[in-house]
Amino acid sequence: MHPDLTSVRDALLAGRESAAEWLDRARAAAALPASRHAFLRHFWPQAEAAAQAADHARAAGVPLPPLAGLAVSIKDLFDVAGHPTTAGSIVLPADRPAERDAAAVARLRRAGAALVGHTNMTEFAFSGVGWNPHHGTPANPVTAALDPATPRIPGGSSSGAAVSVSTGAAWAALGSDTGGSIRVPAALQGLVGFKNTARLTPLDGAVPLSTTLDTACAITHSVRDAVLLHEVLADRRVALSCRPLSGWRLAVVRTTLLDGLDTTVAAAFERTLATLRRQGARVEELELSHIEQLSQIQSSGGFAAAESWSWHRRRLATERHRYDPRVAQRIERGAAMSAADYIDLQQARSAWIASMQQTLNGYDALLSPTVPIVAPPLASITDDDAEFFRVNALLLRNPSVVNMLDGCALSLPCHGPDELPVGLMVWSTALRDDTVLDVSLAIEAALQHAGSRP
Template structure:
């Protein structure tokens, strides 16, 4: 659990008059501006005037009992991948800086605004969302939660999104997740990150990485916070989340790939969490999921991400390729060698894998696995290309398993206070979002022992 304010707690404070939206926004702006903090690296753009004006508007509506939702007036951050009307969407890059301002909000942003959330600014990210580490050579790299005096990566690609919530610069964050970009930074920073079933939230108005795999999800402090934001993003009616009892939960630990090459701290924390769940009555079974073995061959030529990102970037790379982060452009360029037949084959292979994987996991309430195979590496160590490549693979690997089977998943903090951050992931087949939230709400208060 968290000792920082939750969305439900803030909503209650706003409703009772114990606080105002202006006070919340001013506190977030102060955290962003703190010269000793990470705000300069967390935000690419802070919309101070608009945020304060929106806060005043929400306070006025609340005075006449006309707030559009219980969460009206709560400040949130927006990943720099999304269109915000009147602003340039740079996607963590320099090559889009001279693009025309967006003519309309992305649907995800519009839905948050419609619920009364206050947009406080655009958060930094891995350039074009193409990494799980969170390094950005253009706008700087915000330090993650672990050992700030040393400086460890925040996780990516929703790097600034996670740190904005961690450091009280926002009370929720809008992110994207193609291979873990909501869950990895959540795991590295000890917060909660959610990847929904892809089809639930429209992708329009967001710079794509892979249209086949991209998902739009929230990062926040608790499961209930993520569930509330997810309902808004999916344009669903919000109903209070009822945690499922741990006793009788049927959880499957996939032994295929997901437990390979774990950092010692990840393995120790994960096994301790499993033991705690069993003590509370969960039924945990370790199972092989051979379908996961298909992902390597399917992606051997770069997979969906390379093919689809190359299609989007190919003209920009021709004209401004030297301005890209080389670690990003080299991955995009893998798509150049894929043929139309290769691309069509990807869909057939993935459809088969999804069908087989869904049948295999159907008897269980959820899969449970470490969110990442590694703990957050230091920023300094990521200057070495080989170290970066290894860390990037280990950060993305487990999350990618779920994107490839078109599932939904949540990352919960599993470490104890003072330990290196480690995330535990609950995942299910596409369409099981509500169940995953209920299961996660049931376990989040106990898995840290």
């Protein structure tokens, strides 16, 4: 179990450790077999300069920046000055370095992050599995410790991002979330993944999947680290009330989101609800039939298909053979959507969001399993397209509801110490980010107090 970034920053402030020493440990972790395929390229000289600057500042009595020269990884979707951005593909040129940082990367750098490298990902961020046939797929390092004989999927699309945090190669990871790409790998690896309201964080300098749904956000070890990273990425202060669990009105959504849970997820989720209720939480059950409307609303292909087709169509016309066929297949669904279909989709989403907001008014947050299954074996999806797409649909089913809602959500671990990782999703409507973080801090504390969170 790794400490979180906040505790390490406290150690730096107290002079017990140096940022350079912690960076050496991150570099060693990145070289371990558990980190295989997690990174596509490293930025060690830049990282060393940031760590040394933090150490010099502390020695001189200068206040440390928020991220204090500590290791942060960057999904290969975001531009880092001096390095190419390839989005996990072999289609984009690997010999054209970015001239400037993406906006989110620039904010991390200004906050003192030691940027350690571009992490592997599903090609063009188009699946929740984490599979990448071009660069290799990193095995889930957390499940490997419990079940070493069965390599399991890391979750995606921010696969290498989560692995970098799980192995200790980074304290936090910048990624993106279009239908769950932060929360899925966080759930499958026992980490914290916060998807903020999309408009709060900039996407300038990032390769798009869906301009409507994409969100720049981070994976961390703890909810307090999620608060810190969100403050940096959104350039805003989070307002926390630190109310006890009894001060929040919570609801469990019973419609669709609890369907087909495997036994590990079902047991962990029910145990979590029981723990929260014992510690004073008011948890109601809510039938939310609106969720059943999403399949019809997106029947023509959805935003990701339409908007990725617009971005990729010319390149696919000449280079389709270089794409992951599973990714190309999903992008090409957008070719069948007309302009009228796309306008209908926008209007239907707006009406659906308005109806959802009215129904959810009065609840502080909703509770659901982040994903309905534990991480499946890698072998099960390697050569079986039907199983791949079945697993992908299951992984994205719950978290994608929040993206369509234009909402915010946090996944935190809720499994026992000897169980495969399970995520609890705490979610709400747009711009309720501070409330979701506030509630999540209380839930995390309650689960740790009960011994139900590893």
